[in-house]
Amino acid sequence: MRRPTIILLLLTAALGLATASCGGGEEPLTIYAGRSQTLIQPLLEQFSKDTGIPIKVRYGDGIDLALGILEEGRNSPADVYLTQDVGALGALQAENRLQPLPSKILEQVPVAFRSPDGLWVGLSGRARVMVYNTDTIDPKTLPPSVLDYTNTQWRGRLGIVPRSDGFPEFVTALRLVKGEEFAKKWLTDLKALSPRTFPNNIAALQAVANGEIDVAFLNHYYLYRFLDERGEGFKARNYFFDNGDIGGVFLVSGAGILDTSKHREAAERFIAYLLEKQSQQYFADQTKEYPMIAGVKGDSKLPPLESLKTPAIDLSNLQDLKGSLELMRQTGILP
Amino acid sequence: MPVERRGHRGPTPVVLLAAIVTAAVLLPPAYLVLRAAGEGSAIVQALSARSTLAALGRTVLLTTTVTTTCVVVAVPLGWLTTRTNLPGARAWTAVLALPLAVPSFVGGFVMVSALGPGGMLQDLLEPLGVERVPSIYGFWGAWLVLSALSYPYLYLQVCAALRREDPALHEAARSLGRSAHQTFFEVTLPQLRPAISAGGVLVALYVLSEFGAVSMLRYDTLTPLVYIQYTTQFDRGAAAVMGLPLLVLAALIIGGDAFTRGPARYYARAQRAPQQRVPLGRWRWPAVAACVLVLSVGVIVPVTVILYWLARGLQEGARTGLPFEVVTNTAQAAGLAAVAAGLASLPLAWVAVRHRGWGGAMMERAAYAGQALPAITIALALVFFVARYASPLYQTLGVLVFAYAVRFLPEALGATRTALLQVNPNGEEAARSLGVGALRTFARVTAPQMAPSVSAGMLLVFLTVMKELPITLLLSPIGFDTFATTIWSATSEAFFAQAALPALVLMLCSGLAVLVMLRREEVTLA
Structure with a gap:
């Protein structure tokens, strides 16, 4: 490469450094958002418009961002952390990286959907469902309880995502509701049927639609993205455990304020904003999730929240999660 | 032509620079060891667990088979596209490099959509009476997919070395009565050793660190075991412990490389003559078929699946688009990173090739170690060091480029080293x-001769930075979207139509980058 080109490139770099370090003006609120940019960017921009608070948003994988915050230590630029996965909030909580939220925010959300210590709050909810292939399965014949999927007729036909996205949380719920021994036996029986494992919900859903497997135990809302893009001909649908079965365990996405945040007031305003009626309606309409506050109607395609039974357990409790993972490893569900 | 190692004490500033670069490149392994050390006695237990040993066995098997396959594929392919009258040779080179543009997080998903059960291949074959396609899951699928995605690491290096090879040797062999066939095995292949070795190391380290596919x-x-620790428990210590065997394997691979490439020098003594292309005769079209097969x-x-996403999405009225900013951001960051990695590789290659003694060689080899680590570990390592010890620079473009350079330096290093080996020190x-x-001697005599090979290494950095994800997500300035972040953000939420356009443009840019480099090189050599 010629010398002028190199010099030019180096100058560009220096310029980039200079402009990045001399901002000025009102200090923005920095949000680490472990949720889809496509889905939530309009909502966050609306917040900025409505309140006049400037925001800077780092979008990314929720787990990567939480790990990033932990490694950043005291110098983390993040004020608010937003995630799909309360386990990640649990990890921040376990290392004392969250600060308590004011009670006027917490009280808006049912006890089951927020941190018992008041360190994070649920923003939207998702149900565990059995996704089935519409060609091979008549939903009327599906077992009404997830516990019945250890029957040998499901050998090689069931898909799970053991690594994240709800399955470990389900195991925690199972242990707490049915006891350790029961959970162990159920997982052992499940493993004996060689369930297909997938690295994420989307891959599993795709496999159901392709007929590679007949059913998969997943979160409810991914299906609607596929239906939007592929139309009604897409060969997978949700079966909701709306009879109070533990298979329908309810999970939340949530947010918390970092202990190192220097913009506490703006951060609280931001979280309060996400719990306001129009934001909650946005989640219900755009992301097909369940709203967290009373008086907001969920999507008509979903069974009402009241029909789903939710065990009152703290799904962000890492101690509980560790036990579940250990059990999953013992029974061979995780390598 | 192997020549005796020459004693040559370089100026000390070069050694100092090399040491600084080595220190920077060793940040990720240092972080890994630091985190793992916190685990104490749990290390032995975790590493001796049956599941860990089984994963280790699979890793060794996959790494050796994929690397071997890539050598077997890339060397003949490099020869075909640089040394023969293959129709459209330059275009083939650009297209054959394209698998590098497929991001790891897309590659696996795309392959399963196409070749998996109920996938596109099966749909195609069904009318022909084929009910089942062979399973893509397990060893054979992983072997096929990783080989198909990683051979360009070798291929680009082999092409660069072939273009630089002194045709005089070749002609001498032919005039002494050797057949074209014998010449290839007795003259060309031994000359390719450093390139094959450097590319092979990159492939092997890539396989060690691969997660998506x-x-x-x-x-x-x-x-994947490292990732499980991160994703399920956020346990950075336990994840680091699982990463330790990767460092050991990397050390073995790098040591093996030192053994393969030997102490030889590979430079022309006389004025270069232009290379002659071998006529393929009736083998022309079978050769084209071989290229198509590899592709x-x-x-x-991947291209078919992505086009299918686009078509299907448009049909269902999905929105699609690509902000121009994404293209300029990516080009800027990847360009700067390529230059940074290219420059940083110079002192390391210099001390390794031109200095007597083991110090320089050790530094150069140590630089490869980090490449075996999972991408997320490297990203977290850089977050750790920069946020804690250089926090005013954290999440600026400068630091992003630094992080890329640390991550991808080994890709430039092999090419720079090969280039320096081909420079005859007599001129200097x-x-x-x-x-x-x-300095003037370097700029006027050495650098011009090294340029083609070094630019091949920089090209490799450029191509891989464009699709890099975890470092970009964590260390880029806020709002700095690149191809990789745009594609990831869409695919991770099943907005495939949205991912299609950036993915196609990424591949297009990669192909163009290869073409631009080839063109420049032809101008330089002419």
């Missing part, structure tokens, strides 16, 4: 004896 294809090597999995499959000595300063 192996997890989709259900072949659990060590890297089928690594390029044709002549310049120095005429009283020209060291």
Whole structure:
């Protein structure tokens, strides 16, 4: 490469450094958002418009961002952390990286959907469902309880995502509701049927639609993205455990304020904003999730929240999660 | 032509620079060891667990088979596209490099959509009466997919070395009565040793660190075990422990490389003559068919699937688009990173090639170690060091470029080293004896000769930075979207139509970058 080109490139770099370090003006609120940019960017921009608070948003994988915050230590630029996965909030909580939220925010959300210590709050909810292939399965014949999927007729036909996205949380719920021994036996029986494992919900859903497997135990809302893009001909649908079965365990996405945040007031305003009626309606309409506050109607395609039974357990409790993972490893569900 | 190692004490500033670069490149392994050390006695238990040993076995098997396959594929392919009258040779080179543009997090998913049960291949074959396609899951699928995606690491290096090879040797062999066939094995192949070795190391280290494809294809090597620790428990210590065997394997691979490439020098003594292209005769079209076959999995499959996403999405009225900013951001960051990695590789290659003693060689080899680590570990390592010890610079473009350079330096290093090996030091000595300063000699005599090979390494960095994800997500300035972040953000939420356009433009840019480099090189050599 010629010398002028190199010099030019180096100058560009220096310029980039200079402009990045001399901002000025009102200090923005920095949000680490472990949720889809496509889905939530309009909502966050609306917040900025409505309140006049400037925001800077780092979008990314929720787990990567939480790990990033932990490694950043005291110098983390993040004020608010937003995630799909309360386990990640649990990890921040376990290392004392969250600060308590004011009670006027917490009280808006049912006890089951927020941190018992008041360190994070649920923003939207998702149900565990059995996704089935519409060609091979008549939903009327599906077992009404997830516990019945250890029957040998499901050998090689069931898909799970053991690594994240709800399955470990389900195991925690199972242990707490049915006891350790029961959970162990159920997982052992499940493993004996060689369930297909997938690295994420989307891959599993795709496999159901392709007929590679007949059913998969997943979160409810991914299906609607596929239906939007592929139309009604897409060969997978949700079966909701709306009879109070533990298979329908309810999970939340949530947010918390970092202990190192220097913009506490703006951060609280931001979280309060996400719990306001129009934001909650946005989640219900755009992301097909369940709203967290009373008086907001969920999507008509979903069974009402009241029909789903939710065990009152703290799904962000890492101690509980560790036990579940250990059990999953013992029974061979995780390598 | 192997020549005796020459004693040559370089100026100390070069050694100092090399040491600084080595220190920077060793940040990720240092972080890993630091985190793992916190685990104490749990290390032995975790590493001796049966599941860990099984994953280790799978990792070794996959790494050796994929690397071997890549050598077997890339060397003949490099020869075909640089040394023969293959129709459209330059275009083939650009297209054959394209698998590098497929991001790891897309590759596995795309392959399963196309080749998996109920996938596009099966749909195609069904009318022909084929009910089942062979399973893509497990070892064979992982082997096929990783080979198809990683051979360009070798291929680009082999092409660069072939273009630089002194045709005089070749002609001498032919005039002494050797057949074209014998000449290839007795003259060309030994000359390619450093390039094959450097590319092979990159392939092997890539396989060690690969996550996206192996997890989709259900072949659990060590890297997925590291990820499980991160994603399920956020346990950075336990994850680091699982990463330790990767460092050991990397050390073995790098040591093996030192053994393969040997102490030889590879430079022309006389003035270069232009290379002659071998006429393929009736083998022309079978050769084209071979290229197409290699492309089928690594390029044709991803492009078809992505085009299908686009068509289907548009049909259903999905929105699609690509902010121009994404293109300029990516080009800027990747360009700067390529230059940074290219420059940083110079002192390391210099001390390794031109200095007597083991110090320089050790530094150069140590630089490869980090490449075996999972991408997320490297990203977290850089977050750790920069946020804690250089926090005003954290999440600026400068630091992003630094992080890329640390991550991808080994890709440039192999090429720079090969380039330096091909430079005859006699020219430098002549310049120095005429009283020209060291730097000036380098700029006027050495650098021009090294340029083609070094730019091949920089190209490799450029191509891989464009699709890099974890470092970009964590260390880029806020709002700095690149191809990789845009594609990831869409695919992770099943907005496939949205991912299609950036993915196609990424491949297009990669192809163009290869073409631009080839063009420049032809101008330089002419």
